[in-house]
Amino acid sequence: MLEHVFSEMVIAGAGWTQEPPHRYILVYMKISLDRCVACGNCVAICPVGAIDIDPVINRATVDQDRCVECFACYRGLSTEHLNPTLVRSMRKVFSWFRLRFDPEPDVCPTDAIEPQDLAWPRIVRRAFSDPLVPHESTGIHGRGTEEVKTNDVTHRVGEGEVGFTIEFGRPSVSASFRDISGVTETLAAAGIAFEANNPVTHLMDDPSTGKIREDILDERVLSAIVEVKTTMERVPEILRIVREAAENIETIIAIGVSTRCDAEGGSALESVLHDEGVPFWRGKTNLGLGRASQVEPVAGSG
Amino acid sequence: MTNTLHRYGAPETLKDDYIVFAMAARGINDEGSVEKFKTFLRIAQKHGPINLGDATQGGVYRPSKRLNPLAHWFRKDERDPESVVMNINQPTVVSAVFDDPKALEAFLVDIKKADLGLSVNISALIDSAAEIAKQAGITRHSVEYSLGFFGALDKLPDRATLSLATMCGHGMISFSLAKKMIDWVKQSRRTPEEASAYMARFCSCGIFNTTRSCRLLNECSHRTG
The missing domain is CATH 3.30.70.20 (Alpha-Beta Plaits)
Structure with missing residues (x-):
């Protein structure tokens, strides 16, 4: 299938x-x-x-x-x-x-x-290396989902919540699914759930274990993105898990973290990152100009 | 797509790098979005972007599949922003790259006024993006931070090469091509503009910043070793 x-x-x-x-x-x-x-x-x-x-x-x-x-x-x-x-x-x-x-x-x-x-x-x-190939599971050209870029209409990440994009193999180092599975299994063991609408999640035997199917473990891709959503409180723990896991694999991991801003445009995530001693200066800013035109947004979120 | 998120460089090397992109969410507002994407790029064109792109079709800089052999001596400037706009035929992600914060601010004012209903994001220095949005009368909705690279860092090249290659986040610009271009500019075999155009043609989303590339190549060529 x-x-x-x-x-x-x-x-x-x-x-x-x-x-x-x-x-x-x-x-x-x-x-x-x-x-x-x-x-x-x-x-x-x-x-x-x-x-x-x-x-x-x-x-x-x-x-x-x-x-x-x-x-x-x-x-x-x-x-x-x-x-x-x-x-x-x-x-x-x-x-x-x-x-x-x-x-x-x-x-x-x-x-x-x-x-x-x-x-x-x-x-x-x-499917994971050619940017002009869209994933059937997401309809998105590239290697992940819409993440926070359409958060103004999907409300996927709410205030107090944090989305992680954990990208393996980037930049231009490449990664095998064996590298990726080692880290996703560690994340799953910590009770962290993966974004359902993500191409890597679709390749897991069972997302609750994080184990990626055996027959593709030795396939290499330019990069692949694992996505998880969590609470603000768990950010330090997940950062620690990913950084420790990164020390034991033969590729690069690029980490992105996202959140919903408050009414004044403030981000509670910044103080968490400062406390963790993680430097940051570049990122993506969703301007909130999107508008749902086909379905109602999820009630009570965002 | 996180293809613009992890551009490498210290903050002072990213002050001329602003990517604005628009996208629709599948099943939420993607119906009838093709004309909106075209409108987005047409508005961007009024404000002097240095690159435009459509994630499904390519950017302003594109390879030619029928190159005239004389191109080795007399290569034409094949940039064609109009074809980027005209060829949009499905829901996609469109982008415009700016090197001037004032132009970006003016663009954002126009985009807000146009009220396209698409999700619009700025990929840039976080504080600069927030400030420019504020000047344009926009309060940011969500934000995503690049925390950089971890793991087998010994597999990464030197700073200049990494700064150039990561301007295509999909990794289509190889480290070896970026290094080769640095060397060729140092050897005066090519100008920074020519070297930047070679690299930009490999970035199929059209998010490569040629202004920043020229600046980085110029800086490299004045260094020793």
């Missing part, structure tokens, strides 16, 4: 191919050996360093274990459509004289990057 959900979830995303009988297939990243001229431009632009020039075959190759299917190479590089044989010959002649062309660094000269069919469980890599 879950495989079906993830297979269907990115129909609107870029990089899909449609094949008879009108089935959409998600694809993995490959560089054509016939077209690659080993210019090396794609090596530098891969966020996780998964592309190298193989010295034996003199072509760029993708380390499929490190690749997170973010599509930065396929979509981000501009492309020319030059003849590969001609380009290789020119590069060869230049190299004899120790000369090197100084090309634009964001171009694949021969359009050599070719997405290929992608199957479960690898499909989750792209």
Whole structure:
């Protein structure tokens, strides 16, 4: 069932191919050996360093274990459509004289990057790594939910409440679901509930245990966001749990905390963070200009 | 999407970085939102944003899939804000990046007046955002704080590289590309403006701040080592 959900979830995303009988297939990243001229431009632009020039075959190759299917190479590089044989010959002649062309660094000269069919469980890599792929579970492009950004109409986080976004793998370090599961299990053991409408929660065997399903634990993603909501009083405890857990994993955790302001725009969370000695200066400010037009807001909240 | 939340840098390096974005909540106010998103960006255009973006289609800076080989010598400025606005065809997240707090304030006054009913957020220094909103006659509703990075910090690059790369929060600008651009500007192989445009093309949401990028690259090029 879950495989079906993830297979269907990115129909609107870029990089899909449609094949008879009108089935959409998600694809993995490959560089054509016939077209690659080993210019090396794609090596530098891969966020996780998964592309190298193989010295034996003199072509760029993708380390499929490190690749997170973010599509930065396929979509981000501009492309020319030059003849590969001609380009290789020119590069060869230049190299004899120790000369090197100084090309634009964001171009694949021969359009050599070719997405290929992608199957479960690898499909989750792209769902969490490619920002242009929306999650079916949330309808949101990206890796989490609407969080506090639409709090003025969803009233998800009320006064005295705090929302946590605990993002694994960011920035550009990547994370495996095994890394993530270790921390979510610790949070669950502390009685912390996860946001139901979040893609990572959907991948848990049982959200009350925080354990992520076994068959995707070794899949790597550019980043994934775990969301929890709690009371102001529990903020120090959760911060401590996450920071301690972060010391024992091989990736980065980026933490965001949010709350509803009072009538004057004041935030009680700031004093809690000051007391915990956590510096902060940057963030997102919801201006409260949203208005529900389809349903009534939840009564008694916000 | 927390893609604008964790931009790296000390407060004094973030004073020219303001991202304003609008979104609708699924099933609450997303019906009929396409025209509102277009209106949001059109109002933003009047106030001189340095970047615009649509999370589903891309930003002002985009790669070209049919690049003319002469582009290696004579690359055209392919920025096209109008196509960002015109191509919106579904509920999305739209954003405008400003480098001037006065322009932002004027934009907020107009957005409040337009009363689009979309959720509007400022991603910036918390205190600056609150002050600018106040000047525009708006009391903030909710706030989200970036507490920074924890864990295997030895996997992160130097400060300048991290400041550039985190201007795409989705991680589409690799550390190695950011480092390469710093080096190329130092070597005078490219101008800060050219290097910033290369990086901006990888940020598919259009939230990359080219003004801040140029400033950071200029600072790097005047340093030794």
